Amino acid sequence: MKFNFNWEGNRNKIQKLMDFMKENRSKKGILMMALHETQDLFGYIPLEIMELISKELKTPLSEIYGVATFYSQFSLVPKGENVIGVCLGTACYVKGGQDILAKLEELLAIKEGQTTPDGKFSIDATRCLGACGLAPVMMINNKIYGKLTLDKVEEIINSYR
Amino acid sequence: MITVEELKKIRENTLKKMDLKLHKLQEEILDKEGALNKKLILICGGPGCHSSNVEEMKARFEKRILEKGLIHVEVSIAGCFGLCESGPNIEVYPEGIFYSRVKMDDIDEIVDKHLCENVVVERLLNEGAIESGKIKHVSQVNFYNKQKKIALRNCGIIDYNDIKEYIALDGYQALAKAITEMTQEEVINMVKDSNLRGRGGAGFPTGRKWETAFKYDADQKYVICNADEGDPGAFMDRSILEGDPHSVLEGMALCGYAIGAEQGYIYIRAEYPVAVERLKIAIKQAKEMGLLGRNILGTDFSFDIELRLGAGAFVCGEGTALMESIEGRRGMPRPKVERTAHKGLWGKPTIINNVETFANVPPILLKGADWFRSIGTEDSSGTKVFALGGKVKNTGLVEVPMGTTLREIIFDIGGGIEKDRKFKAVQTGGPSGGCIPEEYLDTPVDFGSLSKIGSIMGSGGMIVLDESDCMVDIARFFLDFTVDESCGKCVPCREGTKRMLEILERITAGEGRAEDLDRLESLAEIITSGSLCGLGQTAANPVISTLKYFRDEYEAHIYDKRCPAGACQALLEFYITDKCIGCTKCARSCPVSAIRGKVKERHVIDTEKCIKCGACMEVCPVGAVIKR
Ligand SMILES: Cc1cc2nc3c(=O)[nH]c(=O)nc-3n(C[C@H](O)[C@H](O)[C@H](O)COP(=O)(O)O)c2cc1C
Ligand code: SF4
Ligand code: FES
Numbered sequence: 001m002k003f004n005f006n007w008e009g010n011r012n013k014i015q016k017l018m019d020f021m022k023e024n025r026s027k028k029g030i031l032m033m034a035l036h037e038t039q040d041l042f043g044y045i046p047l048e049i050m051e052l053i054s055k056e057l058k059t060p061l062s063e064i065y066g067v068a069t070f071y072s073q074f075s076l077v078p079k080g081e082n083v084i085g086v087c088l089g090t091a092c093y094v095k096g097g098q099d100i101l102a103k104l105e106e107l108l109a110i111k112e113g114q115t116t117p118d119g120k121f122s123i124d125a126t127r128c129l130g131a132c133g134l135a136p137v138m139m140i141n142n143k144i145y146g147k148l149t150l151d152k153v154e155e156i157i158n159s160y161r
Numbered sequence: 162m163i164t165v166e167e168l169k170k171i172r173e174n175t176l177k178k179m180d181l182k183l184h185k186l187q188e189e190i191l192d193k194e195g196a197l198n199k200k201l202i203l204i205c206g207g208p209g210c211h212s213s214n215v216e217e218m219k220a221r222f223e224k225r226i227l228e229k230g231l232i233h234v235e236v237s238i239a240g241c242f243g244l245c246e247s248g249p250n251i252e253v254y255p256e257g258i259f260y261s262r263v264k265m266d267d268i269d270e271i272v273d274k275h276l277c278e279n280v281v282v283e284r285l286l287n288e289g290a291i292e293s294g295k296i297k298h299v300s301q302v303n304f305y306n307k308q309k310k311i312a313l314r315n316c317g318i319i320d321y322n323d324i325k326e327y328i329a330l331d332g333y334q335a336l337a338k339a340i341t342e343m344t345q346e347e348v349i350n351m352v353k354d355s356n357l358r359g360r361g362g363a364g365f366p367t368g369r370k371w372e373t374a375f376k377y378d379a380d381q382k383y384v385i386c387n388a389d390e391g392d393p394g395a396f397m398d399r400s401i402l403e404g405d406p407h408s409v410l411e412g413m414a415l416c417g418y419a420i421g422a423e424q425g426y427i428y429i430r431a432e433y434p435v436a437v438e439r440l441k442i443a444i445k446q447a448k449e450m451g452l453l454g455r456n457i458l459g460t461d462f463s464f465d466i467e468l469r470l471g472a473g474a475f476v477c478g479e480g481t482a483l484m485e486s487i488e489g490r491r492g493m494p495r496p497k498v499e500r501t502a503h504k505g506l507w508g509k510p511t512i513i514n515n516v517e518t519f520a521n522v523p524p525i526l527l528k529g530a531d532w533f534r535s536i537g538t539e540d541s542s543g544t545k546v547f548a549l550g551g552k553v554k555n556t557g558l559v560e561v562p563m564g565t566t567l568r569e570i571i572f573d574i575g576g577g578i579e580k581d582r583k584f585k586a587v588q589t590g591g592p593s594g595g596c597i598p599e600e601y602l603d604t605p606v607d608f609g610s611l612s613k614i615g616s617i618m619g620s621g622g623m624i625v626l627d628e629s630d631c632m633v634d635i636a637r638f639f640l641d642f643t644v645d646e647s648c649g650k651c652v653p654c655r656e657g658t659k660r661m662l663e664i665l666e667r668i669t670a671g672e673g674r675a676e677d678l679d680r681l682e683s684l685a686e687i688i689t690s691g692s693l694c695g696l697g698q699t700a701a702n703p704v705i706s707t708l709k710y711f712r713d714e715y716e717a718h719i720y721d722k723r724c725p726a727g728a729c730q731a732l733l734e735f736y737i738t739d740k741c742i743g744c745t746k747c748a749r750s751c752p753v754s755a756i757r758g759k760v761k762e763r764h765v766i767d768t769e770k771c772i773k774c775g776a777c778m779e780v781c782p783v784g785a786v787i788k789r
Contacts, residue, residue, distance in 0.1 A: 028507065029469070031489035036431070036470050070491040070648075071472030073431050090394030090588065090624045091550035093638055127475070127642075130396035130433060132550040133209040133245020133557045142434055144212035150779070 005048040013041045017049070021056055031057060035068055044075045080115040080122035082160050084140050089128030091135040100136050101125060103150045107157055121160070162451030164459050165337045168328065175329035181235070181254045182318055182326075199233040200276060201254040205317065207241025207558070208396055208403065210248035211435060218249065221265060225272040234276060240316040240404015244304055245557040247287055257298040261287040289576075304555050307574050309536065311544045312360075312520040313560045316404030321439055324446040327407040333452050335526035336411050340418055340462045348419040349375055352522065354530035356542040361387055361478075361515030362593065362620050363695070364541070364608040367522075373502035374420040374510040382422035383506045384413050385487070385513040388429040388436070389471050391478035392591030393642060395622030397546040398516035400558050402429070402436040405520070406443035410466060412519030414453065415526060416512055417464040425466040426506075428483050431473065440468060475592075475646035479694050480513045481505075482648065493648045494694035515620065517546055537563030541607035541618075551588075551624035554579045561606070568602040571625055582627040585726075586710070590619025592639045592646075593699035595706025596632060615706040617699070631728035632711040633718055637665040639703035647696065654697030657688040661704060670731045673719035681708065730773050733788045737764050737777075740785035747777035747786060 007014075020037045024030050034053050038045050045068050054061040068074045086101045101123070105111055108121050115122035131137045134146025138153070145156055163171070176183075181201035202222055206215045215238050222236045242250045247261035251271070258281055260271065267285055274280045281296060289302040300306065310316075319326035327333070339348050353368025374382060386409060390398040402409060413425045429437060444466055447453040455463045469487050476482045477492035484506045486492035505511025521543060525533045534542045541563040547570065550556050554576035561570060567587055571577070578584050586596040595616035597604070604610050611618050626635065640662040649655045661684050664677050685701035692698050708715065717723045724732040737747070743761040748754075755771045758764030766777070778786040 027467070029487050029489040032469065032472070032486065036472065067489065067491055071474050073471075073473035088393075090392075090591065090622065090638070091548075091556070092394075094551050094624060094626060094630055094635075126432065127391075127393040127473075128395065128432075130208045130390070130399040131212060131245070132394055132396055132548055133248070134212065135550060135556070144208075146209065146212055 005046050007048075010042070014049070014052070017041060017052075018056070021053075031059065031064065031067060035064075035071075035074055039074055042078075044078045047076070078115070078119075080120055082121050082140055083124065084121060084138060085124045085126040085129065086112070087127070087129045087131075087135070087137045087139070088125045089132065089135075091128070091132035092137055095135040097136040099150065100138060100148050100153055103153050104138075104157070107154060121157075162456065162459065165341060168333060168337055168458070171325055171328050172331075172334075175325040179326060179329055182237070199235070199255075200231075202234065202236045202271075203252040203254065203317075204236065204238045205240075205242040205248060205250040206238040206321070206403070207243075207245065207248070207317070208399055208435070209241070209245030209557070210250055211403075215249065218251075218263070218265065218268065221268045222272065225269050226276070229272060229277055231272075231276055237320055239318055240321050241313075241400040241558050242317040243308075243313075243558040244287070244555060246555050250287070252299055257300065258296065259287045259290050259299040259302060260285040304557075304559075304574055304576070307565070307569060308560050309544050309562050310560050311524055311533075311536070312401060312408075312517045312546050313404070313558070314524065315408060316400060319405065321404055321406060322442055324407060324443065324450060324452075327405070331527060332407055332523075333411055335523035336414050336418075336452070337458055339415055339526055340457060340460045345375060345419050345421065348415065348526065351526060351530050352419070355525045355533040356530075357518065357521055357525060357533065358541055358608060359515055360517035360521070360545065360620065362590070362617065364618060367514060367518055370502055370514075371416060371419050371512060373500065374422075374512050377503050377510045379510050381424075381507075381509045382420055383509055383511040384416045384420070384422045384425040385480075385483065385506065385511060386413055386425065386427040386516060386519055387478060387480070387483060387513055388427050388433075388516050389478035389483065390430060390433075390516075390620065391475040392620050392622040393475075394550055394591060394624050395548040395620055397548050397558065397621040399433050399436055401516050401520050401546070402433070403439050406436075406440050407447065408520040408523060409516055410443060410447055410453065412514075412522035413466060414457070414464045415522050416514065416519070418462055420510070420512055422510075422512070423463050423465065425464065426469050426487060427466060428469045428471060428477070428487060430471040437468065437470070444468070474648075475642075476648045476694070476696050479696060482694070483513065484511065491648075493650050494696075496693060517621070538605065538607045540609040545606065545618065545621060547621045547623045549575050549623050549625070552579050552582065552627040552630070553577070553625040563607045564605040566603050566605050567597065570606065570623070571602070575625065578625065578627050580627075582629065584625070585628050585630060586626045586632065588616075588624040588626060588635065588703075589622065590617035590699075590702070591622045592642050593617060593695065593702055594619045594622075595702045596626070596635065596710065597706075598710040615702070615709055617702070629726055629728060631669070631724050631726040632707045632714045633665065633724075634669050634726075634728055636704045636707045637662065637669055640665055640700070643696065643700040647700075651692045651694075651697055653688045653691035654693075654700060657684050657691075658697075658700050660684055661688070661701070665704070668715065668718045669724075669729045671718065671722045671729070673715075675719065677719060678708065678712075678715060727788050733773060734768055735766050735771055735773060735775070735777060736787055736789050737766055738785050738787060739763060740783050742783055742785070744782060746780045746782065750776045750780045752776060 050064050088097050112125045136148045137146045226234050249263050251260045251263050357367045358364040477486045481495040482492040501511050537543050546560045588596050643658045647654045741763040748756040755767045
């Protein structure tokens with residue numbers, strides 16, 4: 001799949017990123033921070049932005065690419081409007097997190113790591129979300145849903161449709 | 162910037178306003194007159210309860226209180242109360258009444274009945290709060306009365322967004338004392354004498370580590386707080402950071418003073434946005450008051466703290482990988498040629514400690530090394546926070562003195578196994594740890610004892626497993642995790658764990674071979690001895706410990722093609738018992754039409770066709786479908 005990066009439409013975000021880099025120029029280890037900022041602003045890390053960062057920080061693109069692909073939080077492709085993270089940490093796993101994931105995959109007809117064709121949802125399997133007391137747990141755009149049952153999952157997803 | 166004097170004044174003034182909260186600590190009311198009329202509603206804002214939107218709850222309380230014209234009622238949100246299982250939790254003071262599973266619609270009733278008429282809303286009381294008809298004070302509930310709080314001392318009491326409340330409960334007093342009255346050596350000696358050992362997993366003596374960095378001359382030194390909390394099933398550090406962020410900041414500043422560093426970093430995982438937010442607020446407040454930054458409390462000690470976000474790589478919890486990551490590279494562990502206390506971040510002497518380790522430091526400085534050593538065991542002083550999860554009734558956060566037995570934690574505090582099933586094992590230490598069977602439940606929990614029985618203390622994850630959990634599958638689960646998270650630098654770790662996972666997958670799929678167990682054992686040896694960092698060195702532990710204690714389960718899978726726990730789908734058969742009433746629901750829900758039967762007659766599953774999806778079991782109204 002190829003994405004065409006919309007330079008014009010993203011002008012504001014690019015400006016914000018440049019300001020961020022200028023502001024933090026003096027701090028050491030700025031690359032990780034820049035990648036986080038990019039992910040926050042664009043929802044993923046576009047190749048075009050990596051090229052920009054490369055020029056700005058005078059760091060080879062290959063190195064930036066190497067860092068961006070090492071960390072599972074950074075995505076090189078756009079995500080859905082609603083990002084669902086299903087916890088497969090230990091506490092959730094023993095309480096049926098796998099079944100929750102299977103139910104979501106069935107409901108949205110995509111696999112873990114994929115995005116629905118209409119761009120509305122993507123599903124990620126994550127490790128512990130730190131709400132193990134409520135296992136099994138999933139997170140949709142930073143909001144935690146706990147003590148899930150298969151019925152509850154369906155209800156919650158419908159509320160986002 | 163404030164002085165030590167002003168710090169004391171803030172403490173006194175704020176204390177006066179907190180008398181009801183202190184009741185939680187002391188079980189006595191400081192100002193009896195006032196307290197009779199005053200009430201405090203404390204809402205839990207911990208990771209579990211927070212997901213049900215506590216800010217909205219607070220607003221609802223305030224609205225109703227206003228409508229009812231009550232003037233002496235304060236509503237406050239605090240960090241994790243610990244009992245996540247029964248959340249959202251609420252406490253009412255001065256009487257110490259503990260309400261659980263409070264919904265938005267229950268709030269008016271609490272205000273109308275409890276606050277206006279002084280009638281307790283019994284249906285919302287926590288299950289543990291009533292005994293032989295009497296309502297117990299929250300501190301007397303079984304879940305709490307065996308606990309001892311040092312790292313969590315302020316969690317669930319203070320308002321995490323208000324530095325003044327932290328100061329009121331002795332906050333920043335230890336820092337003030339250290340930088341105005343103590344030398345660097347004195348601080349280090351006190352930490353050394355306390356026998357505080359690192360809470361991040363390995364249990365290295367904290368004071369000794371600090372001394373190493375102190376003695377090494379350099380123009381620049383660093384302090385790092387490891388808040389990566391990688392164990393997939395643990396949230397101790399998160400709860401401390403969210404419930405009492407300043408205790409960690411103060412611990413770091415004390416370390417900075419002791420070793421001679423002016424810059425600290427908190428490396429926190431990006432999955433914890435709430436903790437990041439609260440830390441940002443805490444750092445800002447501390448800077449505004451001059452408790453961080455240049456010339457703290459007017460002395461010539463300066464110390465600043467910055468946040469750095471992780472990005473979802475477990476291996477970055479390892480000290481040197483974490484430093485690589487802060488420096489902006491792939492988080493791969495460094496060969497241990499040089500100690501990080503000599504050459505760490507950017508090649509400078511660096512101390513890295515866990516969140517909970519830092520949170521323990523201020524009380525040690527204030528109350529002394531002897532006090533700390535009087536708690537816990539010879540081997541391990543103090544307390545440990547555990548995230549109790551899995552098949553236990555009271556899932557949540559507990560802090561107990563070292564040396565408390567597993568049985569006390571799981572059965573007395575945790576309330577035993579849910580659904581009254583049978584206990585099978587407890588997993589400690591996450592992917593680096595092991596599974597402990599019933600016969601060792603009376604083992605005291607400290608660093609030494611747990612490693613003797615093939616597990617580790619780890620950072621504090623404690624997952625309880627019952628008879629329906631398959632131990633081979635649990636081992637497979639952890640190996641799957643390690644394969645995912647290995648950074649790939651060492652061949653034994655990268656390839657060896659993959660081979661192990663393949664074998665475990667084969668066994669759980671019912672295709673295990675006779676030679677598999679030997680092969681697992683030899684792989685375990687190679688991976689353990691041939692890996693660079695702790696991830697690889699401990700990756701085989703979940704397999705080794707389950708092989709040791711639950712070998713018969715492995716054998717049942719391999720030789721009898723049977724999963725004794727009834728968990729491995731491939732080895733199960735779905736079966737309809739004579740309870741069947743012939744409602745035909747199952748036949749209609751089966752996606753592959755494997756179920757036959759007439760209306761009002763018992764149905765039968767064609768096991769050849771069945772894909773074991775479990776749909777029939779879910780829809781059966783009388784529970785006639787079983788796995789066997
Ligand atoms: C793979 C791996 C992951 C680790 N993850 C963490 C972690 O999430 N949090 C932590 O505090 N320590 C973690 N550690 C331990 C650290 O390497 C280090 O020992 C610890 O932060 C030192 O602090 P302490 O002495 O206060 O325990 C990890 C170690 C390894 C090998
Ligand atoms: S043991 Fe594993 S995780 Fe650690 S450095 Fe080697 S390959 Fe990386
Ligand atoms: S294991 Fe799922 S939230 Fe911790």
